[in-house]
Amino acid sequence: MIRAVLLALLAAAVAVPVGHFVAHWAGWSTFCLGLALQMIFHFRNFARLDRWSRQPLVDASLEGEGEWDNIFGRLYRHEKDLRDQIARRDQEIAMLIAAGQALTDGVVLLDTQNHIMFCNTTAETQLGLKVATDRGQSIVNLVRQPEFVAYLEAGDFSRPLTLRPERYKDRVYAIHVIPYAGNRRLMQIKDVTQADRLDQTRRDFVANVSHELRTPLTVLAGFLETMQEIDLDDDERRRYLGMMADQSRRMQSIVQDLLTLSSIESAPPPDNDVVDMASLIDKLRRDAEALSGGRHNIVVESDGRGDLRGSEPELISALANLVTNAVRYTPAGGKITLHWQTSPQGAEFAVQDTGPGIDPKHIPRLTERFYRVDRGRSRDSGGTGLGLAIVKHSLNRHQAQLDIKSELGVGSRFAARFPASRVANG
Known part of the structure; x- marks a missing residue:
């Protein structure tokens, strides 16, 4: 700006003597010529700025003259900093996506209308989704099991949904829905098949132990009741006592085997x-x-x-x-x-x-x-x-x-x- 004022004053300083000693029109012409040259200089730099603004690039050759060089320098630094920030943001987003893809749990992001915004590869496998084609689709149109649809529509996510998918009958999933960012939802799908099997094994084990011990106990109780209420001769008494001893030994064998199995499971590594x-x-x-x-x-x-x-x-x-x-x-x-x-x-x-x-x-x-x-x-x-x-x-x-x-x-x-x-x- 200072340079522009100085150039205008210089043009005026030249035009005044010309107008005084030659002619007024010559002075004005000289002054206008100086202003025109200055306008051409600024227009050329302005045109360069206009072309750059249509397709901004981080170009070290972007430079001008005078004050324009400062303007171009600031634009260059601003564009470079902006692109660096965008690159860092893109890298962080890529790392977050990679982290989501590496999760062993399925992750699905839903908008306020339950449309799919993102899902990782684990969720694709678990629910039969394809993020490339299913993004923007309603998840209830893709996963149509009644219990899943009812769970989403009810909106009560205080407890997870246990789902046995139709495509994998031998798998069991626990689905947690977590509201975030307003009414958006993050859906976490955890494979709990092994835990479900272990729980079933535990229930079967308790039932089997109860059944195995109940039979000899019932026999013992029956013989004891008989011996208490009926007078038996020595042969019958010995026979009953022998059968009771057999059932007692059976219970002892079961308990001993259970203790052996428990000690094996909890023991340190075997000797060498x-x-x-x-x-x-x-x-x-x-x-x-x-x-x-x-x-x-x-x-x-x-x-x-x-x-x-x-x-x-x-x-x-x-x-x-x-x-x-x-x-x-x-x-x-x-x-x-x-x-x-x-x-x-x-x-x-x-x-x-x-x-x-x-x-x-x-x-x-x-x-x-x-x-x-x-x-x-x-x-x-x-x-x-x-x-x-x-x-x-x-x-x-x-x-x-x-x-x-x-x-x-x-x-x-x-x-x-x-x-x-x-x-x-x-």
Whole structure:
């Protein structure tokens, strides 16, 4: 501005002498020419500013002359700072979106009309959405299960909705709706399938324990009531007392197995002692022969190599359960084979029998607590329904797996497979 005033004064200073000594019109012409040159200078810079304003760029070559250079410099710095701020904001938004995508819970953002504004990939999988095409759509038009629609329309989000989606019947989701920014809603979808299964397992366990203990308790109570109200001769009394003792022993076995299972689950990692497998297998064979009483043909097949590292009491308990089951459920005259072999991949102890076999539909559930293929036959054989659960947990603590193969009318094979890290020598 100062430069413009000085240039105008300079033009006037030149025009006055010209007008005085030459002619008035010459003075005015000189003054107008000076103002015109100044206007052309400003118009050229103004045109440059106009072109830049139509498509602003951070261009270091954007410069002018005089005061215009200061103006262009300020515009350049302002545009650069603005673009830096936008870049930082875009980066922060991208990081927030990436964080939302990385969540294991589903996240859906809804507007005031329950239209989808955003959802992460987890929510897309859980609810069958596609954010690329479903953004702006009403979520109740895409997830049409009546309980979900009613939950959103009711507007009471003090408790989550438990939803079993139609597309994934084996999954269970807990849906939390959290109001934010006015009437907008953030929907969190948590997969609670495992927790639901554990809760069902707990309920089944309590029911099974109650059922297993109620039967012998009912028998004991009945015999006690009978003995209190009826005079019995010595033979009948001894017979009743014997049956009561059998039921007491059954309850003791159930309680003992429950305590064993509990101690295994809560115990620290097993010892890393070397277990002499030749001696252990010989003990299992002798115990099997004693339990069989000569009713079965019991054979040992072993390559004679390799011992295991672990807790000997736990391994004996687990493997003895497999042998005992084979003896209990194999009819007289059947064959029971104890296999032991090692390889570079690890070691395997297997019990193969020629019993009645197991229907394949039961095999996935055999290691569940109190699960029985035939409840009546299991009780008659003295089983508590906890043996294979103990086997499974003991083997898991030794990084081993229980593999079960069975064919109806042919027999069963229960194999404990240990990793190479558990083999002491080959």
